[in-house]
Amino acid sequence: MNQELWTTVDEYLIDALIPNDPALDAAQASSMAAGLPAIAVTANQGKLLNLLARVLNAKSVLEIGTLGGYSTIWLARALPPDGRLVTCEFEPAHAEVARANIAEAGLGDLVDLRVGPAIETLPQLAGPFDLSFIDADKQSNPEYFQWALRLSRPGSLIIVDNVVRGGAVANGTSDDPSIQGVRRLHEIIATEPRVDATAVQTVGGKGYDGFTIALVTS
Template identity: 45%
Template sequence: MADNQIFEAVDQFIDGLFGSEDQALIRLRQRAAEAGLPHIEVSAGQGKLLYLLAKLIGARRILEIGTLGGYSGVWLGRALQADGELVTLELDPAYAAFARTSFNEAGIGSQTLILPGPALASLASLTGPFDLVFLDANKDEYPEYLAEAARLLRPGGLLLADNVVRKGAVLDPLADDPLAKGAARFLAELSAHPQFEAIVLQQVGLKGHDGLALAIRR
């Protein structure tokens, strides 16, 4: 068995034990496939990790940048305290409408606020504090999102940023790869940022070779 097949098999094994999806999440993925949404959402195991991290810090207010169909938002929203709120930003109004249905079907519709349009414009209108910020949108703007996360997170709040390894492309980004260049710049700025303590976890498996950045706001 090739290495990538082993990694995928282990991911499926872990997801079966710890990241099992309920009917709402299964239905969400089915709807997304039928609607032709890009298959770029987090895996079930990654969703469970987001959920646990949010639970560990007792999150009452979560900001997500990049809603897509709402899959990661469901995991995050279900981790909220009873009086909590998920604010999620989505550029595409069709995806935002799709996610609204996803949140309602998952039972967290009353706790979610979806803001359609360019993320940086929406971010400028927000005030903190947030307990957790999750970045999973266009990587070329990750450095700008980092500045907003530093403004909006409470001390001790958690910043998570997905897709920051990009199959190793961050080591030497090509001139015509703005996503890898953005991720590399984000990691460089995060590592030197005086308001964050951070690390990056490499990931392999169902989502290929990528990584998740984790940072605590000082």
Template identity: 50%
Template sequence: MSGVAGWKAVDPKWSAVDGLVEDVLLEDDAELAACIARSKEAGLPDIAVSPAQGRFLQMLVELTGATRVLEIGTLGGYSTLHLARGVGEGGSVVTLEARKTYAAVAQANFDASAAGGRVEMQIGAALKSLAKLEGPFDLTFIDADKPNNCNYVDHALRLSRPGALIIVDNVVREGNILDPAEDDESAKGTRALYHYVAAEPRLEATVLQTVGEKGWDGMMFLKVTD
């Protein structure tokens, strides 16, 4: 799960359990390992989902039968590749990335992956890209700048079919959402998302808290009901 350097605290046991999951349950994967390596070599921040969370996202796509997926926030493309694997050969993923430097790394990772041909990346401010997109999408994964969370969910709702799933990452933030500091725009934007979702009758929602190598955080799951 994405984090922000400087705010995540990690218990050694959390990381050890993640290591056990990866060693025992997740097979060695040269493509994904190369994706992580390229991102690290390029100096991208270490805020991508963990391997276990990436597999979780892939399985959610498979279990929901999603074939058209939207991702807001590409980074190096690690989560994107899991989503692309999940949609299968006939599916597609549209991913949005604002930074050209990140997009270049992600494209290299897509080009080197068997599932990379299922990905369409749009480069530029996500809100501008979203305004031009046409739905419907079966599943949306949001992992971008947190102050715009409400705007991103609003667009995702517009672009989703009834019954679609919207997932928002980093919605616990070490508990900082409980009483966001005045200068913590990410926590403030995330807390606002809770109230936005609660007031939106077309969404059913819950949050699962997580701990692991990425610290204490969580994902919000939104079902589009209408």
């Protein structure tokens, strides 16, 4: 098994199950043209977020880490006309690209994009959110998760991306702040009685990684 094969399979699955989408393609192209890092979710991961939001009949979504708005578009499309999505982005330049992409997709009225450190934005928000998607700086995952939980309700989902880190998450002695942030996240979840959670390893066009999903139970 290798990266070339993982990418080929990803491309096959996307071609087979996810039709070309001008708005999403444009969001990817404009993000690339603006020099944003190529770390957005893949199309099949975006579709998974969309499906989960639809299964929940979500009316409110919290996203921590907007980047160019690609995952934001997938999530916002799952919402009803009176829904809302609040997305937090640290970098003003990224937020500018995302805002244009979201508007181009016709979702500007559904999306409230907040610019600045999420740890400062989150206390200003009013929940509950039906689904929270955390995909920002990994060392702050514990704090982001705790805020997402505060802003949730029983039945909400909290999804945290990039928790496997190419397998490095298993290294308890790593001095990488991202690894330690993910490990602290799982330590918090393991002792948190209000959630029930699992994690799934993934391979694909973005390499070897995975996500954690927590159901808020009380």
